[in-house]
Amino acid sequence: MQLTDSTPNVPELLYLLHGDPTDLAEALAGMRAADVAEALRDLQPAPAAKVMAALPFDLAVQVFDEPELEGHRCEIIQQMGEKVAAPLIDAMSSDQQADLFRELPEDHRPRFLKVLDAPTREALSVLLRYRPDTAGGIMTTEFVSVPTTWTVDQTLQHISKVGRAKETVYTIYGVDPDKHTLVHVVSLRDLMMADRAKPVGEVGNRRKPLAVSPATDREEVARTISKYNLLALPVLDEGGHILGIVTVDDVIDAIVRESTEDVQKFGGMEALDEPYTEISFPRMIKKRAGWLCALFLGEMLTATAMGHFEGEIAKAVVLSLFIPLIISSGGNSGSQATSLIIRSLALREIRLSDWWRILLRELPAGLTLGIILGVIGIIRIVLWQKFGWYDYGEHWLLIAAVVGGALVGVVTFGSLAGSMLPFLLKRIGFDPASASAPFVATLVDVTGLIIYFSVAFAILRHTLLM
């Protein structure tokens, strides 16, 4: 509705840049951080650094905290220089600081680390140890924790004082007063409705808190937050102390990224890991060429298989007409089955051990779909022959039988191969999402040819293929 009325466009920004700096600052001050970040993405680093310098400090920090600025942030910061950038970086949330330093070229990091506050530097070096696709890699260290012996009143006053600097104040972590381990999680809502004199540890539900370890995969974190409708999830060390929290907004970003990766992998390529519009040409070619070559090498087996049937084709050229039709139908049914299974595995609707249940379901499904296509294929040949649109020779009825029979076999095999490939990949330790549509199609093409020519040989060996 009114989503875009405050978003400036790039020409506007550039115009303001060349005018009075106070005009620029004024125009930007009323904007939301996400909108400023979006506009900055379209600017070169030098003007973007100028815009950042003109922003009120609080807004500038929020802009740098936007994950949307990833990939641009580090260029802007290098443009600003470490002296100007230091207070901004210091004020960023710790998960975004870590992301920023991951983006900086290795040899520039020390220069920027040097000018930061000692505590920021220390926290950063801990966060940078975790892989970016784990809970440790996306967590932030700014959370509210209090001893469970504190009263509700004490805690609420504490939040009023320190709340500004925390990623979220809506979930409060209660720690053991002696051992400092996490023992209780309570929502701000529960605190506000509780008796002010009660100890925090006695407010809300007394269940054991949900938590993850820093090595937990971000997909797993996303699933937990989404399943339990949490606003944040604590990350604990082995002793049960809180290292940080992962908040729901980071999880949405992670879910969107994982979906992008899955779609790209399913399309038959490596995940780009950066927007299509921003990746450099050589990097994009690299991500695409690898799988394309692998699939090509696999598909070469079709030439080998075809070589074995060269004699049959020479005897009955008419058989070659249906090769693309038949093998592609197998690929299509395989692609459907794969997309279903990949997604069910990702959503944990099915487990690795369910493979035989899926097999028992895909076998009749493949047969049914194969029979449907087989009947259509037979009807097509009969119609074309009867109406004289094409002459399949004197044995046209047998040819129709070959095509129909092969379609049943190939489509059934496609469904089975397509549904089992993700399980197989997962079993041997690969990402099941690598079972791409082209991968399945390649698998099915080679087998499809063998099925087709076997059916042809069985039906035609006393006539055309004698």
Place this chain on the structure above:
Amino acid sequence: MQLTDSTPNVPELLYLLHGDPTDLAEALAGMRAADVAEALRDLQPAPAAKVMAALPFDLAVQVFDEPELEGHRCEIIQQMGEKVAAPLIDAMSSDQQADLFRELPEDHRPRFLKVLDAPTREALSVLLRYRPDTAGGIMTTEFVSVPTTWTVDQTLQHISKVGRAKETVYTIYGVDPDKHTLVHVVSLRDLMMADRAKPVGEVGNRRKPLAVSPATDREEVARTISKYNLLALPVLDEGGHILGIVTVDDVIDAIVRESTEDVQKFGGMEALDEPYTEISFPRMIKKRAGWLCALFLGEMLTATAMGHFEGEIAKAVVLSLFIPLIISSGGNSGSQATSLIIRSLALREIRLSDWWRILLRELPAGLTLGIILGVIGIIRIVLWQKFGWYDYGEHWLLIAAVVGGALVGVVTFGSLAGSMLPFLLKRIGFDPASASAPFVATLVDVTGLIIYFSVAFAILRHTLLM
């Protein structure tokens, strides 16, 4: 980490069901709603209804509020009967009530509507008017709104009183005291840190609130919530009054659902709209057979095209050996391009009007990838011939040239067709995600054959194809 230690399994639940009901209630009372919901999914409606009856009322309401119980909820409720279920339904959040009634068979709805509170009934009939994939269809009507003239202290006390019944208390909506239109949005965090005597309207940022209309697509809502890191987004009528709010947890569910739909469509089928493990066999076949038949009919054009080249194949059977290899390479490069473009369009990285920028990028990308595959193809033929693994005849060098040339053409065409198809579909009003890998492969197969035989004719017309 400790995610599953409180989750009961089905045999355990069934055992408890046959024992003392108080044992069951005790075992379940310590559990989280999402875990109870998960366990109930695996039970038949009758025992599930028994479990629901044994749960403490608050937990039972939370369990029914779990979107994970969708599809099962209405059977359980029908099992419980309208009298027993009424207080539970009354206490559910309004968005889940609406979902529940959408699941109920039309003829059962009046029976359950009748026993509900008048205000619940009224709110429900409003919500049921919106489509489930719009902001109106996923919003809830339980939010905290106060006149902007109220003081912070008044508002905080109000929240302490009514907070329990609201979907979220962390975002407070300030309305105009006279016109009751939304004029201000403030976070509970800002309120807690503000001077208690200040009017709510003067706390926090004074920007125009972000909002959507009830007809806004849920994908658009998800994008806004995720971009601005919101916990909730208000839904306004045309006069600017709040109809409800969409909260971040509903948005995660919507994002996950949309991803599933996109992957299934990209796999070349209709989206299932229900879990693979739960959909009935005939419904699944219906969702798959439609596209499979459409693709099959399109792919039949390959048989027609091959018919035109039957003479060429008869003269040079060796040409047929490379047909699957060449057309599948085009399909694979097309599938890659499509997955990139579909995802970029979904993430709004590119717009419809960017089609020519993409064309200018995919043309060199396709050429580069085509040349890589072409060179590999030529090397393969040369190697096989030189080492005597296969005899491609006296014109084997010309055959290698045909295969190499055709690969460049087919892969380039694949990249172009794959990248332009989503734009074309979007332009004519279809979902660009319908540009599935099999769809692109089918498109490219037919054209690929024509390219292959044209190159063959150009190179071999004085020799093999004379």
